[in-house]
Amino acid sequence: MPHQETSLRDRKRRAVQDEVTRAAVELFIANGFDETPVEKIAVAVGMSERTFFRYFSTKDDVLERLSAHWRTHTTQLLVDRPADEPTWIAIRRALDAFVESTTTDDFALPLLRLLYTTPHLYGRHMLKMRLWREGFVAAIQQRRPDEAEQTVRIQAAVAVACFESAREAWVACDGERPLAELLDAAMAEVWPIA
Known part of the structure; x- marks a missing residue:
């Protein structure tokens, strides 16, 4: 029974975090990250600022939650790719x-666009890219x-x-070119992906 209570509590916590994340991202986009105080995010979802801090330590953590979700998910997809699939293709498919x-x-x-144009966010974004790389290293x-560690680190870094x-190219062209096409082109510069 305690497991079910914890599970329900976790689901409720995630649901609140999802709601706060969505509201915060909308406010960041509309007003700018630096111009959006925690108080405004809390008001948008009908909670106090103090309650916000039960779910997130800082407003930066709202964006980290999104990144962490995709890092974890993509890394697991890479691990789950067919064993005989070449690493470069497995990364692309993941x-x-x-x-x-x-x-x-x-x-x-x-x-x-906001991440690339807000200095504070861009610095944190670059740290997140390191975490993506480390996730790929572990998955590869x-x-x-049996692959040499240096080879694995290079594959992950280049990916x-x-x-x-x-x-970056997708943002620069304002989404006019499909992200999948841009990723295929970037990866094909290094190694065939088809």
């Missing part, structure tokens, strides 16, 4: 869910335990560089 979600999410493009090592280059 990114499919992220690319599809990003393309269909109405806030993805303006949020990325799990898939290919994240291609991923980030594609997202």
